[in-house]
Amino acid sequence: MSEIVAESEITCPDCGHREVETMPRDACQFFYDCKGCGKVLRALPGDCCVFCSYGTAACPPIQARARENTNAKKIMPGPEGPAS
Numbered sequence: 834m835s836e837i838v839a840e841s842e843i844t845c846p847d848c849g850h851r852e853v854e855t856m857p858r859d860a861c862q863f864f865y866d867c868k869g870c871g872k873v874l875r876a877l878p879g880d881c882c883v884f885c886s887y888g889t890a891a892c893p894p895i896q897a898r899a900r901e902n903t904n905a906k907k908i909m910p911g912p913e914g915p916a917s
Contacts, residue, residue, distance in 0.1 A: 837896045841888030847872050856884050858893045 842853045843865060850869025856862065861882035865874045877886040884892045891899070 837893050837900075838890040839893065841884045841890040841892075843874075843884060843888045845869055845872060845874065846887065854884075854888075856888075856890075856892050861885075861892050861894060 837858075839858070840853055840855050842851050844851045845867040848867065848870040850867055852868050854865075861876075862884060863876055863882060865883040865887075866872075867874060874883050874887060876882050880886040881895060882892045884890065885895060890896070
C-alpha cells in the first residue's frame with residue numbers, strides 16, 4: 834500500500850446518490866448527510882465510520898493501520914524464523 838487515499842465516493846444505501854468527499858485525515862466520521870435524499874447515514878456495526886461502511890476507500894486512520902500491519906509483517910519474521 835503506498836499513499837493514503839484522501840477521497841472516497843460515498844453511496845447512499847437508500848437513494849443511491851454518490852458523492853466524492855474528502856475524508857478527515859486524523860479522525861473517523863460517524864455521520865454523513867446524504868446530498869441526494871437528506872438521510873443521515875451512520876456507520877454500520879463493526880465499522881469505525883461512514884466511509885468504511887459506504888465509501889470506495891476506507892478512512893485514513895484505517896488505511897494507516899493497514900499500512901503499519903503490512904510493514905510489520907515485512908519486518909517481523911514468522912514463527913518459522915527469517916526467510917533464507
